[in-house]
Amino acid sequence: MIICSAQQISKMYGGHPVFEGLTFEIPHGARIGLVGRNGTGKTTLFKLLAGTDTPDSGTISMKKNAKIGYLAQIPEYPEGTLGIDVLKSAFADLVSIGEKLKELEVKMGDGQGDLDTILEEYGRCQDLFSNEGGYEMEASIAMVVNGLGIQGLLDKEFSSCSGGEQTKLSLGYILLQEPDLLLLDEPTNHLDIAAVEWLEQFLTDYSGTVMCISHDRYFLDHVINKVYDLEDGEITIYHTDYSGFVQEKEERLMIEFQAYQEQQKKIKKMKEAIKRLREWANQANPPNEGLHKRARNMERALERMEKLKRPVLDRKKMGLEFEGGDRSGKIVFSMVGASKSFDGRTLFHDAHMDLRFKDRTAIVGQNGTGKSTIVKILMGEMTADDGDVKIGSNVKMGYLSQQFVMADPEARLIDAFRDEVAVTEGEARHILARFMFYGPNVFRKVGQLSGGEKMRLRLAQLMHQDLNLLVLDEPTNHLDIDSREVLEEALEEFHGTILAVSHDRYFLNKLFQKTYWIHEGQLYFFEGPYSWAKGKIQERIPVERPVEKKKTVTKPREKEKKMATTDTIEAELEELETEIALIEGRLQTEEDLGVLQELHEKLERLEEERELKYIQLEEQLS
Template sequence: MMICSGSQLKKSFAGTVIFEDLQFEIKDGEKIGLVGRNGSGKTTLFKCISKIESPDSGTIAIKKGAKVGYLAQIPTFASEMTGRNVLESAFGHLVKVEKELKQLEWQMATNVDSMESLLERYGSLQEEFTRNGGYEMESRIARMINGLELGGLVEKPFQKLSGGEQTKVCLGYILLQEPELLLLDEPTNHLDIMAVEWLEGFLNEYPGAVMMISHDRYFLDTVVKKVYDLEEGELTIYHGNYSTFVKEKEERLLQEFQAYQEQQKKIKKMKEAIKRLKEWANQANPPNEGLHKRARNMERALERMEKLKRPVIEAKKMDLSFTQLDRSGKDALKLIEVNKGFQQQTLLKEANMLVQYGDRTAIVGRNGTGKSTIVKMVLGLEAPDSGVVKVGSNVRIGYLSQTTDFQDVEMRVIDVFRDKVPMVEGEARHILARFMFYGEGVFRKVKGLSGGEKMRLRLAQLMHQDINFLLLDEPTNHLDIDSKEVLEDALEDFRGTILTVSHDRYFLNKLFSKTYWIQDQKLHYFEGPYSWAKSKIQKERVNLSIEAETNTTKDKKVEQEKQEPNKNKPINEIEAKIEEIEEELLQLQEEMMRTEDLTQLQMLQEKKDHLEEQKDQLESEWIKIVDN
């Protein structure tokens, strides 16, 4: 069933056409990836679908009653609201119903005279609450907190969270609303690998339609079943995941280019024939009208011909290559029995690492486990609490930070580049053009650059400096897919050593053959890329879990036999009593549903309250015995 469609859409900004004559359809339950270079109009299309902006012409139709969920910017919430309150507000109506149910329960316990009307209202609200999933509300919120790793954020005031933290909470807020059409713009930003993988599972099970903008190729491969490619103001539809799209687009472009070349040959021949016919007609004495007529007919046929556009085989991309320099010693980096922590929190215990010349090594793990701390220790910005961090002989490190900050943001692009790489202006402009800083663009101030542009400028500096060891901290952040691919090509040609921290699984699998995984304050080494390391760490986790569970069971059994030979007796008695009470409560509930006598109903309610209190006490006793 159609959930949303667009017809003949056009949108312009400051006289520049973003897209024109755009057509699309989104069906219920579809998972669609919207791809295209930065600035191609993807976010603009999202804003048009969600009614934040209007197209200049054309129409967007949304199924009647369907909700569209889109986070264009961080919403404003009351200052006293915590992250948890924000998540709860996704169930706005249900929260109100729950409050009213509690008020009615209090009124029924204190106001016997109005019992009949209160019961009627209570029954109606309870049915609505149940029908709309009210009793699953808390479990859904808990699942979201756990999956997106929001545990440390939900009890803090929302307004005091960082921009990235607010974005994570708001992602949970949008997902909990379960709109019929979910629009996600770079949803994996600010999430570590584990949270991204949880989100993939969530979206694959999501019942509604999802359309997403993402530069995370692995994420697109895992979730989407259709790709909309927005290029040069036109939308082309491909069926399949991202990898299928890449292959099919390449094949389509080659076919279109061949068709374009064939048509150009035909046009050239027709023009030559028209020219010859006119020459022959004019050479005749008198001029040959028949030949003139044939020439005019061919001209009209040429005018009527639908001209094919020349396909864009290669868009403007960065042209990157590293300056090749002297190699370092064999052992480029060693961590020996390193311990590191902050404020009573241990990050690393007895960590060991060996990176040799030419290695492609990745460090992965959850946010906050110490990945960036290792980077800082390698750079000498942090010292280990104990152990040794040793950089090898003749190692010259080039560092690419995920924040890509520059000291003086008032400086121009060309001056920032020449500050690190001294050369004449003309040569500098030639190099910067290869990094997509064209013409007057080299005179822009750094403060006006986007995140991706800052990353390109820092790459330009690195690739022309005296380095043989690249230390990369989230290097693909802020880059579109084309720029990522060019960076990957350049890194493949780099003959030195590369150590990276990254959440980009596609990037990790493509380039890095050695993986260090931080888990439980330990560095686990795997001779293989991310996917191989993941399968191994999961297997280890399962084995450890089984072993721990077996040992715990054995220890408990021995302890029970030693210290409390008769412990099972009170536990069994309590469990039997709890079962009796639960059966009695079930019978009471059925009796309350049947009776219409108000006095009888009140007596049953009092008995129910008393039994529930008994049950709570017994459960507390049971927990104390088991814990001891």
Template sequence: MIIVKDVYKIIGGKVLFESLTFEINEGQKIGLVGRNGSGKSTLFRLITKEETLDGGDLFIKKGLSIGYLKQIPDRFKGTAKEYLETAFSELHHLLIDMQRLEREMLDPDKMEKALQHYGEVQDQFTERGGYEMEAMISQVANGLHIEELLDLPYDDLSGGEKTKLSLAKILLEKPDVLLLDEPTNHLDIVAIEWLEQYLIQYKGAVCIISHDRSFLDHTVSNIVDLESGEAQHYKGNYSSFEHQKEEQLLAEFHQYQEQQKKIKKMKEAIRRLRQWANEANPPNPKLFKKAKSMERALEKMEKINRPIIDPKKMGLTLQAEGRSGNDVLTAEEVTKGYQGRLILDEINLNLRYKERLAIVGANGSGKSTLLKLLLQQEVPDAGTIKQGSSIQIGYLPQNPLDGVNEQQRMIDYFREHIRVTEGQARHLLAAFMFYGYDVFQKIANLSGGERMRLKLAIFMHEGVNLLVLDEPTNHLDVESQEVLEEALEHFEGTVVGVSHDRYFLNRCFKETAYLVGGMLYRYLGSYNETKEKWNKLTDKPVKRASSSSKMETSKSTKKDTTVEEKIIKLEQDLNDIDEVMKRKTDVDELMTLQEKKDVLTEHIDLLYETWLN
């Protein structure tokens, strides 16, 4: 369907591709992976002809329709729903024809001819799914959780909301080939899982650029790895690719080692032949000739380049300098609303030293709001937030350098936070893959991944003991995600994080709290281990008062029902801890779990007193 052959491309004076070959065949599901800057998005722009080839060929099957989801959304005047309706432009032309013919049918002179023509146009409209337009828009809008955006002006939407609408429009167009550039970046977990199922059933070809390893595992059956301007093809999903690439690299390294041994032996043989030829009396021309012949063979030998077994990664280690108190963050009966809408409803949370808690929920459920309240960046409408003693917070928001001077140089921003000389700063930043004159770039020119790496470099040298993470993997390539995950594993402090990256959640967090209907439900276990409990929470109808009346209701009028619910939930948590303790043998882990159990028991006793009184 699409063939890119021997492509040569220069970007900013740097050769990106020298002789790149890549193809998309009918029905294929491909994951396009590689480091930030390897040329993945450029390859998509070459296919859509937004970028021109500097050499090589591009072949696209005649009449092929291509849907391209960009990282930067389209521009459009009108409502969000009208934007989605542009996916059915051909059907709209038929609809306009039908409306014109309906008017003509009212004219006795034109009625007969208009009636005949109307039947033909209506048949075309029906065959092409014209009467299903509303249902299709509703299906995709519900799946991607954008129903509430449909009546809003497109220009008023955020970049993330526009990206979701762009994805919805492309899915409605049902092109022969879908090119999706980071489609999960602005979706919550529920929408990501819906999109996975949609793409699995999609009849056309799909090529996806993504750093979301779980998403690729569920959606693709081929991986193309862009590295050093070349495309390597692998059968299977992302996990299979990682295994294959590791085996391939080890095999290549073995071949390289064997060839190096052979070269060493040949060089030694050539040296000895020359030595023997010179020592002979008279000098032996046959030995000289044999040495020369071996030299030519060595020159003609196709040398194997040393494979890069462990490519350069950012050197991130997070040291918790000085421990915090046992109670790190505490929220008691915290309520928060905006413009009459209740977001958080009497949330209780006790985050203790060394705990790793993931907060998961649908978009708009209040995850980022809760983080801002815990950080005391916002004030609750009711309830209290307490920060424990001796905490040093490292906060990593979704856009880590928002509000900074975009014209400031990277190195100057780094030195504002870390008091070091320019030479020391350059050395420290090199560990985060900022080399040479890269450190003098203006912040305005940094990519999302580079901004994240810069903030992590500052954290590493600030000695934080509480990490608060809001979608930290959004802009990081897989290698940088892996470094962050390894650093968190060895971090001795406390971590609370919001993420829709299931691989990251499962690897880094032992506890998961779900925000549903303004309430927080906390469970022991990773996302995969507790997902069923979330499903039950979202399936359960939540009976709530209207936003404005709920905000004004006093605690005394609703105490009985909410206290009983809290007791049931906490007793379930207590049972979960007992189950975990049965499987544990590590003394430190058992002590931590016992502490948590004691706190829960005390809390339940107090709730029983309140309930009975």
């Protein structure tokens, strides 16, 4: 079954064609990755499919009554709208029916109107509510909330959320709508690794059709089963995942290039034959009309020949190569017994980190666990609450942040580059061209640059400075896949030390052989890449709930009764705190509603028991 069909669609912007004559179909149930370099028109195509823009020519046909889910931009909501309200708006019809049921219940309780009529209407509404999944609504919301890790946004006003938080809430809203065609443009942006992996499973199990744009290669490999490659205004379809697409495309380009070369040889021979035939015909006296006729026939055959386009084997990519710098001391950065808290909340405690010259070290963990805080401590922008933090000798640090902001948004691109790198204007233009800033583009204002362009500018600055330590905070954000691969190659050749915070699992596995993992205030170290650390951390962190000991909880007795010693009570409190922390951690990731209910009930019991222990301890100390 086909859910969408596009026939000969074209679109132009600013007098320049984005694509012309695109024809393709989207089958029901497919999971499609729309790939292509930045600027090839992927987002434009999404807007056409979603109906938020129209093609200049051609037609797009959707299956009758098909519901399309697409987040074109962050929607606006009335003042006072909470995060939970945004998610519930995905069930607007059900919420309306639920309110109607409450109204009817009030009428029945107050004895208003004819009871039989009210009961009949109540029954119809209840059946509709049940058939449309009303009783599963809360469970669906809980599943998405836990999966995306947005528990802390439910009671927060949408207007006061950051752009990233609004994006996550909006993504949750789209997923809860369960549209027939789900269009996702960079859905993994702003998500931590745990949320990305949950989203992968959600989309893999999704009953509708999914089409996504993403630069996350692991995400594409786990989710998609088709690739639509948008290149040079044309779509080529591959029936495989992303890794298979890369291999198949390379093989196809080689075959096409060989066919192109063979045709060029044939064309050359035909042109030479036409030339010879005419020369021979003209040498005859009188000129040989038969040879002229043969030349004309061959010329017409050459004109009728369908010329093959020359395949582009090597697209323009950034030319990245780091300048050589002086080496640092053996110890680059050390942190012993460090802790950091904000507003009474402990991010991490008793943290140890050892960064040595030429190490390739990554810090991973869920959002909000303190990864960027450790980076800021390293850079001297923050101080640890306690512990010993040291920077090694002769360390020359360069920092690339996902929140990279130029000091003067009105500055020209070339001037911003030269503020950091001492070169002439001509040298600067030559360097910037290697980072795909050509001609007059170097005179654009920094404030007009896209996220990807700002990232490329910052990379250009870093790669022409005398550095021996690179600190990278989400360096692959805003970069297309080609640019990510070039960055990875350049980092592999860097002769200094690299410390990175990233959610890009492909990037982490390819470059980093040491991994620090923050989990529930603890910083764990693993001598291996992300995938290896992910398997090992399960051995370091208890995932099974501790066996519940049957304890007789008694109220404080009279003073003549013997009370437990202070040491015993404190040990029991420590055990309770550990058990409570484990359950709170599981509540953040558990998806099964029944298990969630059990966890909540057990948490309440343990908190009551903890309160009782504190009462006993107070009496013991008094």
